[in-house]
Amino acid sequence: MALNRRSFLTFAAGGVAGTLFTPVIWKSIDDSAIWTQNWPWIPRLEYGPRAYAATTCKLCPAGCGLNIRTAGGRPVAAEGRTDHPLSQGGICPLGAAAVQLLYAPARIKGPMQKQADGSHQPISWDEAEALLQEKLAEQKGRKDAVVCVSGDENGTINELFSALLGGLGSDGCFLMPGEQLVASKILREGSIGYDLENADFVLAFGADMLDSWGTAVRNKKAYGAAHPVGEEASAEYVYVGPTQNVTGGAADQWIAITPGMEGVLALGIAYHLLQGGMSAPQAHDFFAYRNFVINRYTPDYVERLTGVAPEQVAELARKLRTANKPLIIPGSTIAQGGGVFSFAAALSLNMLFDNVNSVGGIQVLPDLPKVVEGAKAQAQIRAKDLVAYVQGVADGKVSKPGVYLVYEANPLFALPQPDVAAKAFDGSYLVSFSTFYDETAVQADLLLPTPTFIERFDDVQTPYGSGFASYSLTRPVIRQPIFDTKPTGDVLLGVAKALDIDLGYDSFDKVLEAKVAALSELEGFFTDKVQPWEARAGKVPAAASGNLWRNISRGSFWASIQEPFPTAMQLGSTIISQTAPPDAEDWTFPVSLAAMDSRTYGSRHIAIPPFCLPLLGEQEIQGDVFYVWMNSATARAYGLQAEDKVKLAGPNGSCLAKVRIFEGVGRNMVAAPLGFGHTAWDKFSRNKGDNIYKVLTVRTEPGSNLAVWADSRVRIAKA
Amino acid sequence: MMEEKKGGTSAGGVVLPFLLGFVAALAFGWWGVPQLLFSKKTQPLVFTHQNHIELYGMSCDDCHSFRRDGSFSGLPDNAKCAECHSFPMGDHPDEIKFVEEYYEKGIEVPWLVYQYQPDNVFFSHAAHREYDCATAGCHPDVGSSNELPVYYENRLTKYSRDTMKMKDCERCHATVAAQEPERFAGAPNACQTCHK
Numbered sequence: 001m002a003l004n005r006r007s008f009l010t011f012a013a014g015g016v017a018g019t020l021f022t023p024v025i026w027k028s029i030d031d032s033a034i035w036t037q038n039w040p041w042i043p044r045l046e047y048g049p050r051a052y053a054a055t056t057c058k059l060c061p062a063g064c065g066l067n068i069r070t071a072g073g074r075p076v077a078a079e080g081r082t083d084h085p086l087s088q089g090g091i092c093p094l095g096a097a098a099v100q101l102l103y104a105p106a107r108i109k110g111p112m113q114k115q116a117d118g119s120h121q122p123i124s125w126d127e128a129e130a131l132l133q134e135k136l137a138e139q140k141g142r143k144d145a146v147v148c149v150s151g152d153e154n155g156t157i158n159e160l161f162s163a164l165l166g167g168l169g170s171d172g173c174f175l176m177p178g179e180q181l182v183a184s185k186i187l188r189e190g191s192i193g194y195d196l197e198n199a200d201f202v203l204a205f206g207a208d209m210l211d212s213w214g215t216a217v218r219n220k221k222a223y224g225a226a227h228p229v230g231e232e233a234s235a236e237y238v239y240v241g242p243t244q245n246v247t248g249g250a251a252d253q254w255i256a257i258t259p260g261m262e263g264v265l266a267l268g269i270a271y272h273l274l275q276g277g278m279s280a281p282q283a284h285d286f287f288a289y290r291n292f293v294i295n296r297y298t299p300d301y302v303e304r305l306t307g308v309a310p311e312q313v314a315e316l317a318r319k320l321r322t323a324n325k326p327l328i329i330p331g332s333t334i335a336q337g338g339g340v341f342s343f344a345a346a347l348s349l350n351m352l353f354d355n356v357n358s359v360g361g362i363q364v365l366p367d368l369p370k371v372v373e374g375a376k377a378q379a380q381i382r383a384k385d386l387v388a389y390v391q392g393v394a395d396g397k398v399s400k401p402g403v404y405l406v407y408e409a410n411p412l413f414a415l416p417q418p419d420v421a422a423k424a425f426d427g428s429y430l431v432s433f434s435t436f437y438d439e440t441a442v443q444a445d446l447l448l449p450t451p452t453f454i455e456r457f458d459d460v461q462t463p464y465g466s467g468f469a470s471y472s473l474t475r476p477v478i479r480q481p482i483f484d485t486k487p488t489g490d491v492l493l494g495v496a497k498a499l500d501i502d503l504g505y506d507s508f509d510k511v512l513e514a515k516v517a518a519l520s521e522l523e524g525f526f527t528d529k530v531q532p533w534e535a536r537a538g539k540v541p542a543a544a545s546g547n548l549w550r551n552i553s554r555g556s557f558w559a560s561i562q563e564p565f566p567t568a569m570q571l572g573s574t575i576i577s578q579t580a581p582p583d584a585e586d587w588t589f590p591v592s593l594a595a596m597d598s599r600t601y602g603s604r605h606i607a608i609p610p611f612c613l614p615l616l617g618e619q620e621i622q623g624d625v626f627y628v629w630m631n632s633a634t635a636r637a638y639g640l641q642a643e644d645k646v647k648l649a650g651p652n653g654s655c656l657a658k659v660r661i662f663e664g665v666g667r668n669m670v671a672a673p674l675g676f677g678h679t680a681w682d683k684f685s686r687n688k689g690d691n692i693y694k695v696l697t698v699r700t701e702p703g704s705n706l707a708v709w710a711d712s713r714v715r716i717a718k719a
Numbered sequence: 720m721m722e723e724k725k726g727g728t729s730a731g732g733v734v735l736p737f738l739l740g741f742v743a744a745l746a747f748g749w750w751g752v753p754q755l756l757f758s759k760k761t762q763p764l765v766f767t768h769q770n771h772i773e774l775y776g777m778s779c780d781d782c783h784s785f786r787r788d789g790s791f792s793g794l795p796d797n798a799k800c801a802e803c804h805s806f807p808m809g810d811h812p813d814e815i816k817f818v819e820e821y822y823e824k825g826i827e828v829p830w831l832v833y834q835y836q837p838d839n840v841f842f843s844h845a846a847h848r849e850y851d852c853a854t855a856g857c858h859p860d861v862g863s864s865n866e867l868p869v870y871y872e873n874r875l876t877k878y879s880r881d882t883m884k885m886k887d888c889e890r891c892h893a894t895v896a897a898q899e900p901e902r903f904a905g906a907p908n909a910c911q912t913c914h915k
């Protein structure tokens with residue numbers, strides 16, 4: 001056979017035919033297609049060992065335990081910890097978004113400085129800290145010239161702020177307002193806790209305990225344990241509040257009441273109890289209290305102010321009396337801005353039942369020992385009224401500070417009447433330590449971003465609402481912080497040193513270690529076997545031993561049920577009578593504004609995360625417009641129908657919204673969600689609805705001089 | 720003459736080159752291309768399943784277990800191996816290598832996985848635990864082998880040659896779902912059953 005053209009072509013033809021009987025063509029096509037799956041710009045899953053890291057949530061003050069699930073060292077999801085008394089396996093929507101927030105576009109990627117044109121330009125940490133030091137040095141020695149606004153209610157970081165400010169000659173260390181401020185007006189030392197788990201009748205005034213008040217996830221667990229599916233409930237829950245919110249909906253009974261009138265109802269109940277012969281001889285002021293209540297809070301008067309029928313009030317009194325362990329929880333629906341009157345009135349019911357430091361009652365909880373020299377006591381910091389201060393500065397009654405330090409707080413969005421805050425901040429040097437580009441950060445002259453709680457060491461001391469004193473830590477569960485951030489504690493220590501103020505530590509981690517070491521001053525235990533409420537009911541826990549730091553920094557939860565000091569029993573008759581609300585109607589602003597909060601809407605310092613947006617129903621927001629809720633009678637009275645546009649106008653600000661008709665709102669009230677209407681943050685959280693804080697109106701409560709706004713009033717009209 | 724010549728050469732002159740070409744293509748397609756397409760890799764350490772099972776009475780579950788949450792732990796990590804091998808139990812060089820090079824240095828052994836699913840697939844072992852891994856045809860049956868099979872990596876796609884093909888998943892889903900529709904209601908061949 002000669003190799004000629006013809007045989008070659010035949011050979012080739014044979015080759016082609018043969019190829020058809022091999023997988024080459026099909027395999028090549030298939031593999032080329034698969035190859036396209038591996039182009040480098042296609043997002044890839046990260047493989048690697050999966051693990052859990054136990055830590056504590058810092059997105060709101062409730063301090064739940066979280067397990068951060070990691071894959072190959074990279075956080076992928078947050079889950080509730082089953083071994084943590086404040087979460088017991090549960091988590092709220094905001095906590096569930098924790099990992100997503102780690103990667104959120106709203107994060108500030110490094111230190112920045114404001115330019116003349118208002119934009120922010122990146123600078124180095126050295127430059128940024130030098131700038132902070134320079135600005136603080138200018139104010140050193142000038143009285144109250146540096147003010148701190150902290151959004152962290154229960155972190156040790158406040159000790160550093162307060163000590164640094166002290167060193168600079170300032171007393172202006174404020175927390176964002178919350179229930180703990182009101183509570184501190186009643187209890188000057190220690191804080192108030194609620195032993196929910198052991199109570200068999202829970203009467204909550206205002207406090208939206210199953211969604212946004214106090215230790216919300218723990219409260220839900222206590223509620224759930226008392227309401228086993230398919231079985232008889234072991235505790236009855238009654239909710240007194242303006243709306244049938246999550247708590248009102250779940251409670252065995254919901255009683256509609258105008259915000260601010262909770263205390264009147266409480267005293268109306270006290271009237272029946274006292275008439276029924278109840279006494280509290282151990283209270284010094286029992287007779288003054290008795291006279292005041294019996295003379296003033298008669299069934300008729302209470303009905304006129306609250307709209308609650310006398311039989312219903314009497315029935316509540318009967319239920320309380322027949323319960324074994326009744327617990328009365330004071331609070332405001334938005335866990336802020338309530339007055340001393342309602343708080344003290346509800347608390348006095350506990351006192352009548354001699355419910356203080358008893359199983360299933362209210363607890364006086366010790367503050368954990370202070371570790372930073374020169375810092376103010378926690379009780380002193382808690383008791384400072386930021387809103388009153390800001391009003392004073394805006395009105396020119398208090399001199400404007402030179403520098404504001406804002407930490408994990410967003411006062412230019414989340415203080416009532418934020419325009420007043422803006423006025424008070426205007427012209428001062430504003431430093432933001434925020435993780436996110438929030439409304440306050442947008443205005444700041446200097447941004448010193450702090451890492452998220454997933455990237456740093458931090459702590460949570462006894463969250464408000466908890467029934468026991470506790471301590472837990474957050475820790476970095478990611479190898480490398482995602483952005484060029486620096487823990488604020490370290491920044492403060494560095495700048496203090498440069499200013500010759502000795503705070504006694506080199507790093508924030510050391511401060512936390514000292515705090516943990518100081519816990520041994522109290523009788524504490526780890527909650528692996530015995531839960532604090534079981535301990536209170538008589539189980540004996542093993543005292544915490546071993547290396548405390550090692551255990552706590554790996555996620556152990558430290559608790560104490562030690563009673564801090566004997567409390568002198570007082571029913572608070574003086575303060576209750578001084579702060580009692582006037583019984584005149586306000587006809588200029590005839591409708592009560594019942595603001596609503598929910599962890600679905602974020603928290604005081606976190607905007608609605610994109611993760612939570614799908615949770616909002618179409619009756620909560622559509623496009624950019626959000627809804628306010630009212631019952632059909634109220635809507636009719638103002639000529640409104642579902643889906644109508646409505647304007648809510650308070651004395652200082654107004655909002656636009658659409659109407660949702662919902663019978664779970666009391667009469668002559670309009671309910672509106674807080675946390676909408678962000679103008680900063682990222683494209684996911686921005687421009688959704690309107691900011692109800694603009695409509696909340698601050699008044700001063702007579703007798704306590706506390707700034708209050710939970711009972712704001714508005715005019716409503718079709719827009 | 721012309722006719723004859725043509726006819727005379729047609730048998731040997733056309734058929735033979737055609738056949739040669741045909742056979743060469745078959746050989747190239749069935750033998751050559753796989754050689755070119757796949758690179759061979761060996762596992763970082765030798766490992767015998769047989770010894771573990773027969774000599775030490777272990778079962779598959781001892782290492783390839785389900786976690787409490789139902790997820791499958793896949794390959795054991797160093798810690799698992801170190802339950803027995805935290806120091807060399809014999810004198811096999813790979814055993815010493817495991818202890819010294821991996822376990823003590825805290826480096827996980829980079830085992831090659833024959834069966835990773837592509838990223839766009841969701842696969843749960845828990846849902847498939849009723850099926851025998853080897854006989855259902857999903858895995859090479861290494862349980863009784865004395866050595867680990869060679870790992871073939873596709874040079875083009877970087878996937879292991881043993882990566883399951885979609886048609887294998889589909890075939891089984893179609894049959895089991897068809898046989899017992901009530902029991903396997905969750906196993907239809909809809910895209911979203913497997914794909915993310």
Ligand code: SF4
Nearest residue numbers: 057060063064092095
């Ligand atoms: S309630 Fe607060 S602390 Fe708990 S998970 Fe939610 S955001 Fe975190």
